[in-house]
Amino acid sequence: MSGVYVPKALRREVATQARHRCGYCLSAEELTGIPCDVDHITPASVGGQTIEENLWLVCSPCNQRKSDRTSASDPLTRKWVRLFNPRNDDWTEHFVWAADGLLMVGTTAIGRATVAVLQLNREMLMNARRRWIQGGWHPPKS
Numbered sequence: 058m059s060g061v062y063v064p065k066a067l068r069r070e071v072a073t074q075a076r077h078r079c080g081y082c083l084s085a086e087e088l089t090g091i092p093c094d095v096d097h098i099t100p101a102s103v104g105g106q107t108i109e110e111n112l113w114l115v116c117s118p119c120n121q122r123k124s125d126r127t128s129a130s131d132p133l134t135r136k137w138v139r140l141f142n143p144r145n146d147d148w149t150e151h152f153v154w155a156a157d158g159l160l161m162v163g164t165t166a167i168g169r170a171t172v173a174v175l176q177l178n179r180e181m182l183m184n185a186r187r188r189w190i191q192g193g194w195h196p197p198k199s
């Protein structure tokens with residue numbers, strides 16, 4: 058959720074930790090040409106603090122979809138689960154790339170719910186990934 062002031066030095070620190078890419082779709086700022094927002098993993102609206110431990114980078118389209126959410130329904134089991142936490146969770150435990158990197162696939166309830174609610178295979182993103190794959194820049198190596 059944007060709208061909460063994040064001091065510049067803290068933003069820089071979080072951007073370095075996140076390697077200048079969105080914690081959800083993994084799109085790199087240097088590929089999109091658009092700086093990421095700073096995401097409150099626990100939204101400020103429900104008491105999430107503006108501290109390093111609660112912040113990560115998120116691209117604007119993922120941020121809009123995440124909004125104040127912290128949980129969502131797993132489309133496979135219909136169970137309500139928390140969203141992926143890009144600071145604390147290991148991406149490889151919840152997602153894999155399919156179709157040479159075109160598709161992000163959730164391998165756990167958390168991964169599936171996060172892919173669904175943030176629409177991590179939205180058309181615009183897949184169009185960009187196609188180009189990035191051709192350029193050899195995607196999927197990210199780690």
Ligand SMILES: [Zn+2]
Pocket residue numbers: 079080081082083084115116117118119120
């Ligand atoms: Zn994103």
